[in-house]
Amino acid sequence: MSPPRRWPLHPRPGPLESLSSWLERLARLYNLSVKDLLTHNLGLLDLTVPADLDHDPPAMMLAALAERTGVEPAHLKAMTLAGWEPWLFDTLYLRQWDAQATFDIYVRGNSVLLAPGEAGTNQVSRWRTWGGPWFPVRWLNRVCPACAADLDRGKALVWRLPLMIGCVEHRCRLEDTPDLTPSIALDGERPQPIPVDEPLATLDRYTHEALTTGRVPLPGRTVHVGVWFRLLRSLLDEVSLALTTRSTHGRTTLEQIWQSAGRPERAGLTSWRPYEQLDWDTQEALLHAAATALQLVASGRITARGRLGSALRPAPHRPVYDGDQPSPHGPFPHHNAWQEAMAEVEAAITLARTDRDTARQLLALLTLGCRTLDRFEKERAYLFGIGIPADFLPSARELGRVDLA
Numbered sequence: 362m363s364p365p366r367r368w369p370l371h372p373r374p375g376p377l378e379s380l381s382s383w384l385e386r387l388a389r390l391y392n393l394s395v396k397d398l399l400t401h402n403l404g405l406l407d408l409t410v411p412a413d414l415d416h417d418p419p420a421m422m423l424a425a426l427a428e429r430t431g432v433e434p435a436h437l438k439a440m441t442l443a444g445w446e447p448w449l450f451d452t453l454y455l456r457q458w459d460a461q462a463t464f465d466i467y468v469r470g471n472s473v474l475l476a477p478g479e480a481g482t483n484q485v486s487r488w489r490t491w492g493g494p495w496f497p498v499r500w501l502n503r504v505c506p507a508c509a510a511d512l513d514r515g516k517a518l519v520w521r522l523p524l525m526i527g528c529v530e531h532r533c534r535l536e537d538t539p540d541l542t543p544s545i546a547l548d549g550e551r552p553q554p555i556p557v558d559e560p561l562a563t564l565d566r567y568t569h570e571a572l573t574t575g576r577v578p579l580p581g582r583t584v585h586v587g588v589w590f591r592l593l594r595s596l597l598d599e600v601s602l603a604l605t606t607r608s609t610h611g612r613t614t615l616e617q618i619w620q621s622a623g624r625p626e627r628a629g630l631t632s633w634r635p636y637e638q639l640d641w642d643t644q645e646a647l648l649h650a651a652a653t654a655l656q657l658v659a660s661g662r663i664t665a666r667g668r669l670g671s672a673l674r675p676a677p678h679r680p681v682y683d684g685d686q687p688s689p690h691g692p693f694p695h696h697n698a699w700q701e702a703m704a705e706v707e708a709a710i711t712l713a714r715t716d717r718d719t720a721r722q723l724l725a726l727l728t729l730g731c732r733t734l735d736r737f738e739k740e741r742a743y744l745f746g747i748g749i750p751a752d753f754l755p756s757a758r759e760l761g762r763v764d765l766a
């Protein structure tokens with residue numbers, strides 16, 4: 362067997378860096394275009410370079426890149442949106458998928474502030490361009506002004522999505538690239554980074570924690586990354602709803618949130634649209650309302666009546682088992698171990714959607730550490746929430762967990 366054919370220079374990808382950003386940095390080192398790097402220099406002359414490298418690039422390309430750079434294919438995949446399936450996306454929504462069913466399960470199947478079912482129904486099929494949860498109609502092109510000052514730093518994949526306001530490391534707002542570049546060219550100075558204040562800083566920290574460790578320590582309990590993104594998406598939907606058609610509790614809760622956020626109710630929306638169809642300014646206002654809601658629930662000033670609401674307020678009594686804590690050493694030394702574990706669980710989840718035995722085993726595994734029936738039910742609800750049929754998921758009693766009360 363011949364030794365791997367390494368490129369002489371191959372800097373490691375940065376934490377959460379997108380594949381396109383890393384490839385741009387590599388190509389710049391060799392003074393090549395990304396296309397040339399991926400065809401001639403990768404020995405893949407016939408490769409059709411994908412229009413967007415961050416979606417779902419061909420496995421053959423990732424394997425060849427892994428050989429030239431020593432970065433594992435699983436790590437490279439995790440730098441693309443395909444690598445965030447099924448935590449962030451149920452599926453990549455590129456192949457055949459049912460938009461309405463996805464919306465009903467991912468968004469409306471969960472609830473945070475409002476009682477389950479109170480959000481009602483909406484037809485997402487009216488928006489032909491709706492690409493699924495978090496898939497924006499227009500991809501954002503934002504950078505952190507502090508990161509951009511360092512040519513060895515890349516861009517995070519999550520900056521392209523309407524999910525975060527700022528760079529967690531530098532605690533400053535991400536800026537649109539077109540806004541940034543001319544100002545550098547004009548006066549040679551970069552714009553002053555604008556700090557991200559509370560409550561948005563906490564929201565950004567939760568999402569960053571989810572992406573780097575797979576868990577989010579919320580005031581009520583630590584939730585799995587898959588639960589966090591469904592919780593946040595459901596919350597963003599709730600704050601976008603009309604106040605007048607809610608219950609009294611729902612209406613006063615939403616009023617309080619918008620008042621505290623100091624923004625017009627519903628971010629000025631007059632008719633409902635899925636989050637992904639809105640412009641970034643409106644999305645940002647909704648993220649602000651969602652962050653305000655998290656703060657108000659945690660401090661007990663509003664009550665979250667939804668299925669996932671209990672995760673947001675501190676528990677009155679500390680539970681015996683409060684979930685797996687993230688590594689105290691930080692996420693990065695274990696980054697690859699996490700990616701590997703993720704790939705395995707991903708495969709199990711995909712199989713469990715159509716295979717009863719796998720679903721049963723997955724539930725049994727996931728609930729091994731559960732000491733109460735309540736926790737067991739939450740894990741079971743999580744699996745249901747990511748598309749595993751309810752009748753594939755046995756009850757605690759059916760699984761022989763008579764120890765749970």
Ligand SMILES: [Zn+2]
Nearest residue numbers: 505508528531
């Ligand atoms: Zn930064």
